[in-house]
Amino acid sequence: MVCKELHFTKAAEKLGISQPTLSHQIKILEQEVGYPLFNRVGKKIELTKAGEIVQKEALNVQGSLQSMTSQNTAFTKAEIGELKIAVLPGEITDLVSTLCIHFNRLYPNIKVVIQTTDELEKAVLENQADFGIGFHFHQQDKLQVTKLYEEAFYLISNQHDGRKKIPFSAIFDSPIVLFPNKHQCRKILDRTSEEVGRQLDPAVETSSIEAILNLVRNGVGHSVVSRTLYEFYDTEDLFFQHIEKPTLTRAVYLAMKKNCFVNYPACS
Structure with a gap:
């Protein structure tokens, strides 16, 4: 805001804080950076070269944070992401593959990876799959097993x-x-x-x-x-x-x- 207004009092008013508080925060930031961020000429201020660098990188960080927030929001809404499923070889693979047709219609932007393996428990425990679908699971102390149907x-x-x-x-x-x-x-x-x-x-x-x-x-x-x-x-x-x-x-x-x-x- 200070970069935008080039005036501490106006920037403080826009931010809803006092001018001394804003000046103190800028001073702390300058101490952390090790260089002055603004040239103070009377009541006017201007960005120094160091200030221009800090402004540019700060905007990059802000953009990254906004991108991170929007991506996490999309992820939690199942709008993006990847789903990894471990299944036994054979007919259970046919079943899961067929169900993925319906899943893709509901969530077209989620990539689905079906891994066929006899070692379902290993795939799940070593994070090779989000979950496994099969008929027998032994490591009940490490796995949460839910009966789907009989x-x-x-x-x-x-x-x-x-x-x-x-x-x-x-x-x-x-x-x-x-x-x-x-x-x-x-x-x-x-x-x-x-x-x-x-x-x-x-x-x-x-x-x-x-x-x-x-x-x-x-x-x-x-x-x-x-x-x-x-x-x-x-x-x-x-x-x-x-x-x-x-x-x-x-x-x-x-x-x-x-x-x-x-x-x-x-x-x-």
Whole structure:
């Protein structure tokens, strides 16, 4: 204000403080800088070269502070930023990727990075991801784990035999199309098969849920998929049956670091 008015009394009036207070503050600033900031000629003042440098840098600082404030405001409103998600390989990646389509429509300026990894807990704890989505988390002392939902698995086929429910053993009665054994869905099926003394021998293995649906649609075999995947894709021409004896279910969890700042895009 002093630079603008080039008059201490007028500047003090604009700032709403007394002229002696303003003069004292300028004197302290000159002592910190080590050079006079103004030439005082009677009642008139003018900037010294040192004063011009201080004014220029002060305006830069003010601009940076304003920029910082506006960016933080936009960040807290989820208008800008980056969201990093760690997910297990396989069908959970398909699920999260599909959900990101809706997220992008709501928050088009937030960059989304989906990291596929078997080490979800490590990714979250080492700040490689804002949160992880998976089925099992062990380090409960360091992680805040929230159950998102629980889902069942169904047998899907291109024909219906009239039964709404079938025993697990029925999946061995005809060719089957499955995810590879690294997928979580397949791991559940393999584990259950061992428990009933059988072994899965898929006619086709593929990591693509769309390929599985097309293969089933064309009669190559039936398949077992989670209810979420079944409902996420165009499956109106397919039939699904509840599996029982045993029933196949799994819970899906979200994990974040405990007692840490939460990235605002992650809250969205």
